[in-house]
Amino acid sequence: MNRQKKTKFPGYDQLIQNPNGLTEIEIPKKIRIIDSGKLVNVNLEYMILDCDSEKRRGIRINNAVSGLGQISAKIYIYLILHALNGRRKVTTAIRWITEFALFIKTIKQFCPSPICTITLEMVNWYATLKNPSQQKLLRSQLIYWSDLDLPGISIDLITHLRNSRPPQPRSTAEIQATTAKERPFSINETRGILSKIEALLVQGVFNEQTYLLWRLIISEALRPSQLSLLQVGDVRIQQLGEGPTEVFLSIPYVKQEGTPGRKFMVEYLLSQSVGTALLRQLEVLRSLYQKELPSTLPLFSRHNSRGNLSVKENGIHIINQIAESRKKITADYEGLNDLDLFTRRFKHTKLTHLAMLGAPRSVLARAGFHTAANSLSRYVTLSEEAFSNYETLLENTYDEIFHAFKGDVLDRKNATNKDNPHLIGDVNMEGDVGSCSGIPCNVFAPVGCYTCPRFEAFTDGNHESVLIFLEARKSKATSMGLAPEVILRDEHLINSVKHVIDKIHAISIDKK
Template identity: 45%
Template sequence: MLPKKIRLIDSKNFVNVDLDEMLLEGDAGRRNLRLRESSRYLAEKIAFVYWCVILNALNGKRKVSTVIRWVDEFTRFTKFLAGINSSPIEHISLGMFNKYSQDKNPSQIKLLRSLIKFWLKRKELGISQCLSDYISTSRSPKPRDTLEIQNSDIQERPFSVSTTRTILARLNNLYINSHFNAQDHLLWRLIISEAMRPTQLRLLIVGDIIDLEKRKIDNARVEINVPIIKQAGTSGRDYMLSTRLSEAVSRALIDHILHLEKIIGGPLLGTLPLFCLTKSSGRKTIIAKRSISIVDRIAATRTLISEGIDDLDDDDLFTRRFKHTKLTHLAIQGAPVEVLARAGFQTSITSLRHYTNLSDEAFADYEEKMESEHDFIADAFQGKIIDRDAATHPDSEHVIFDPNLDEGLGSCGDDPCDVFAPIGCYDCARFEAFRDGPHHVVLNFLQNRKNVAIKMRLPAASVSRDDHVISIVEGLMARIKNENGPS
C-alpha cells in the first residue's frame, strides 16, 4: 500500500502523495517530483515497488535533495535500458547495472548504488540476487582525488591571494557604480569571504542576524547564525553555527538590510528570507515571500565580475572553488584544523583534506617565496640562556609560561608583546630562556600539532609550518645540555 501522506525531513511538513506531481520543498529549494513519469520504462509491478521505495525514503529517512538526485539518476538508468530493449523492465540485474556503468563517472555510479542499497534494505522485490550480492560485497568507485583534479584542471585550483583581491576590487567597483544592488553585493561577499554554499545562503533569514537593531546603529561587526547543511537526517536550520563576519561583509549586510527596510517602509520580519529581492513582470523591484534561487542569481551576475578581469571566465567563479581558496590559504597560514572546520561551516574535521589540497605547482611557488625566510630561520635561537634569578625583569608580568600555563619557560627582556607567546618567543632576541625551563613541553606541543596535521593529510606547507620553531627549541635544549655537562 502506498502512503497517503509523507513527512519531509527538511521542512517537517506533511505532503499529500500524488504520483503525477508532488511539490517538495527542501533545504536546496523547491522541486516537482513526478514519480509516475520517472517510472515509465518499468513494468507495472516493479514500478509500484519503486514508488514505495522513493516514498519511504522521503518519509523522514532522506532529504529531498538526495531523493531527487536518486530519481534523476534512476530515470537516466531506465531510459538507457529502454534504448537497448524496448520491452518494459521487470527486474534490475547485475548485467544491466554494469552495462550502464561502463561510461559513467564515479559520482553517478555511487548515486545509483546508494539508491539500490536503500531498496535492498527495505527487502523489496525487483533487484536480482546477483546484483544484490555485488552491491553488498563491493565498494563504490572512488572519485578522483581533489589534488588530482586540481593538477589536471586549472579551473578547480584555489585562487591566489592576488586574484582574490582583484575579484573583490571588481565586486566593489560594480557596487559603487550601481551595476550591483545591495543584495548582489552581499551575495558575492558571503561567497568570496565566507565561502558559504548556495543552500546555506538560501536558508538565511533576517532573524539569523544577532542584535540586528544594535548592529545597524553602531556599525559594528555583525554576528550571524548560519545553517549547517549536509547533516544526515537533519534539516539545515535544525543545526546553526554562530559566526562573526568581517568588517567589509558586515557593512555589506547592513547596507542590504537598510535597503530592504527602505523598500518595505519599516522594520523587517525575522522570518523574511535574507535574499528576497526580485523583479516583477513590470520590472519593478519587489520583496518575495520566499528566497530567490541563489544558483540562478550567481549565474546571472558572475559574468559582470569576470568580464572586468583578464584571464578569468564566468565559469571560473563557483562557490566550491571559493571554499577551496579560503581553507587552503588558512591552512598555509597554519590555522589549526578546528579553525578550518569552523571557517568551512563543518561540524567535523573528517573531510577537511578535500578542501585544503594544493597542486604541486602552487606548493612549489609557495616554497620559492619562502626561500628567503628559510635562510633567516637558519640563524636559529636569537635570545640568551639565563638562570631564573638573572632575568632582566624578574616580576611575574614578564614571565613567559609554557603552553599549559604551569611553569615559566623564560622571561621577556622588554615589555611583553603577547604575540604568539610562548611559541613566537623562541625566535625573538628579547627572550631570556631559563636554563631549567620546561622547554620539552613546548617541543612536545609542537610535535603533537604536526602529527595531527599529518594525520589529517593537510598540505605539506601546513605540516611543516612549525619545523623552524621545532629546530630552534631542539637547538636550545641541546645548548643547555652541553652547558650543564654530563648529568
C-alpha cells in the same frame, strides 16, 4: 560492448523475490518531508516540495519508472516515497530519480520486454559508461532497495552491493592537476574579483543586495543553498561601547544527513567590510518594507520588477541571481570564464589559504561549515602559491623541524595503518611513499609529511620522485630569480627527503 549487437540481460524479465523479503507493499497517501517537516499529499505525476538547497523543487516520480514492469514500477515508487518520508532529503530523492531514469533508459535498448529485475550484469555494464559519482548515486539507491528487502533485485547483485566497496572518485589533487578551473584562486586573483564587485557597486551596476551576496560567497564561501536559507533573524548586532559595531550571522549547515539546514545553525563573526555590507542591506529592506522586519523574512528578498522595488516575502531565487550577476563580474575579465564552478572555487580558495596560514583542522572544519574534518582534504589544494607561503611561514623553524624529525622508516608490512585511506601517494600519483599512523590530514601531502611525526616512510616507497619534484622546484625558483630565502627553504625540504632516503639505504645495508 558493440551497441549494434543488442543482447538482453538474462533474467531481466522475471521478478525476483527474496526468500525473506516483503511481498506486499502499499503506496502511502501522505509523507513527511525532512527539509520542511511538513506532511504533504503524494502525487506521483508532480509534487512541489520545500527543500534546503532551494525554496521549492518539483519532483516527478513516475518519470523514473518508464520501461519497468508494473510490479517493479510500484516497488521503485514505494522506495522513493519511503525515502522521502523522513529518511532522505528532497534533493537526494531528485538525484536518485534522475540517475535511475537514465539507467533504465540506457539498459532498455537491450531489453525488448518490460524490466522486472535489476541484475548485476546491468549494473556492471552501466558502470563502464559512467563516472564514479554516477556509479555511487545508482549504488546508493540500490542498497536502499536491498535493505528494504523488496523484490526486483537479483540475489547476486544484493551480495555484490553488500560485500563490495563503492567506486572511488578522482581525488581533488588529481582533478585540480588536470583541470585549471577546479583550482583555487590566488590571493591576487581574489583581490581582483573583490575590486571588481566594489567597482560595480560604485558604478550602480550592483545594488547593496548583490554586493552582499558576492561578499558572502567570496569572503565566507557560502553555498547558494546556505544563502537562500538566511533570514533577517539570523543577524545579531553588538556594539562594543564606543568601539566598532560587531555583526554576527548564524549560518545553516546544509550537509547534515537527515537534518534540515535551519535546524543546525552556527554563529559567525563577520569581518568589518562584510558586516557593513550586511547592515546596508538591512537598511534597504527596512526602507522598502516600511515597518519592522519580520525575523523570518529572507535576508535576500529585495525584488525589482520593471523598476518597481519591493520586498519579496519568500525571497529571491539565489541561483538565478548568482548566474545573472557573475556575468557582469567576468565581463572583460580574462581567465574567469569557468562560470559553472565559480562559487565552489571560493570554498577551495578559502580553506587552501587558511591551511597556508597554518590553521588547525578544527578551524578549517568550522570555516568550511563542516561538523567533522573527514572531507577537508577535498577543499585544501597543493599549489605553487601554497608552497611559497607555507615555506615563508616556516622560515624560522625549518632547522628545528629537520633535526627534530620524529617520523619512522619501516617496511610496508609493519605500518600502523595499511589501508588505502592512510596511504600517502607520491607527487606523480603513481606509487606511494608511506602511510599515516594517525588520522590523515592530506594537507601538503606528500611533501609536508616528511616533517610530520605521524609519517611512516616505507623502505620501498617512491621517495626519489618527491626528491626529483623538489629539486625541479628549486631549479625553477633559481631560474625565476626568486629570493635566496625561498631557494634556501626548498633546500631544507630536499634535505628532509634525503634524510629519509639515507636512512633507508642504511637499513638495507644492515639487513645484508
